[in-house]
């Protein structure tokens with residue numbers, strides 16, 4: 428099948444490209460390389476802005492059956508500082524990708540959302556039909572993308588699945604990303620720099636390994652999960668303090684972070700319930716946090732050695 432991946436040069440997108448190629452698909456990518464790096468010469472990567480109206484002609488020329496839309500402004504903090512720039516990429520860019528997919532006659536768009544859409548939820552792990560309570564421009568832009576994807580299904584019959592990702596980690600993640608804490612700790616602990624935990628270290632997140640995440644994308648490109656929001660996470664909450672200990676152990680470094688005051692706007696706790704994802708796609712996370720962190724540290728060590 429022919430698949431277009433937006434954000435193909437990014438952390439998750441580049442792993443998805445590798446997975447789709449390994450599955451025998453014909454893949455093209457679009458990315459403006461604002462944060463991504465071109466890593467795979469086996470695909471045609473167009474350097475373009477997803478909000479550029481000229482995108483539609485290129486997409487039509489490629490003729491994808493499925494578009495996996497991952498390109499985004501990914502930082503909550505950047506979105507608070509410049510909400511218009513965030514909306515330009517994440518809202519206008521998504522509308523543009525959906526329109527390009529429709530005009531190209533694509534069957535389906537897989538839209539990448541974030542557990543940030545749930546804000547401070549009533550229950551943990553959060554089910555995929557929980558109320559959406561976006562608490563940042565980034566989260567609001569993801570909600571807008573979800574609504575647009577649903578609208579394109581209703582109006583034009585362009586199928587979609589929404590994958591709502593927990594905190595993704597793994598090789599190729601850079602410390603600047605939305606959930607870069609694993610790579611921040613890894614980078615610092617391997618180079619002997621100080622590490623910092625905010626608040627009392629009790630804030631929790633749901634860490635899911637990037638190869639498990641791209642497995643969910645690969646499964647979502649089929650006809651299952653039509654029109655659904657699916658959570659992609661482990662359901663397990665890990666505190667910042669415990670995460671530090673786990674990364675320190677994997678890196679063979681001292682487990683001795685500095686503590687800093689809590690940051691305004693940080694959500695206290697998050698984990699997502701992926702049972703609907705298991706029921707509809709047969710997906711489950713296969714990588715334990717200890718194994719995933721070991722892979723991540725090994726990759727960072729070799730990247731630093733090669734730098």
Ligand SMILES: NC(=O)c1ccc[n+]([C@@H]2O[C@H](COP(=O)([O-])OP(=O)(O)OC[C@H]3O[C@@H](n4cnc5c(N)ncnc54)[C@H](O)[C@@H]3O)[C@@H](O)[C@H]2O)c1
Pocket residue numbers: 433434435436437438439440457458459460461462463464475476477478496497498499500501516520539540541542591592593594595596604605606
């Ligand atoms: N990493 C996580 O924990 C996480 C969690 C929830 C959701 N997500 C979502 O997953 C997707 C991928 O995120 P990632 O972690 O791989 O981040 P990333 O920054 O590595 O990837 C995003 C890619 O999009 C590209 N991009 C940015 N603006 C663009 C534009 N205007 N036009 C074209 N390309 C553009 C960047 O160059 C980059 O390669 C995003 O939609 C993000 O919101 C990520």
